[in-house]
Amino acid sequence: MIPGFTSTLPDPSGLMFSFVGKANMKANFLNAANFTTDTVEKNYPALAPESAATYDREARWAATRAVLTEVAEQVPYVPLFTRQNVYTMASGLTYLRSPSFYDKVSGTWIDLVRSSK
Structure with a gap:
């Protein structure tokens, strides 16, 4: 079980890389399902x-879609x-x-607070 894990970035691949791949299939790494495919x-990469910085935006988005499709088809993680x-x-x-959830996690919620008096 991986409780309370989230990203403060609205990037769909922002943390996904840590939950997949051989590089993360070791003790104390987040790929708890030991999930990877070709x-x-x-x-x-x-x-x-x-x-990631060596890839342009379109290539990163294509890679993100490919990995998310694998995750959707294989279901290595099940949110309970x-x-x-x-x-x-x-x-x-x-x-x-x-x-938003991200405001709360990142602490930017404080920027939204105003006096109502």
Whole structure:
């Protein structure tokens, strides 16, 4: 079980690289399912932080789609549940808009707080 894991970036391959591939099939790495396929290995360099910058945007997106398709077809990870979190604010405060999950995780929610008085 990998609880409470998320990314603060809206990049679909932002953390995906760590959950797939031979490079992450070791103790204390996130590929807990030991998942890889030929398609994953072929596309992995376009997702991995150490090499992704050498690929253009279209190539990274194609690699992301290929790996996500493999994950969707093979289902190496099954989401069982997501914890619900409750946040409270003192009276006299409000949000400009409802904070997103990413706002809460990254701490940018504080930029949305305003006085309601």
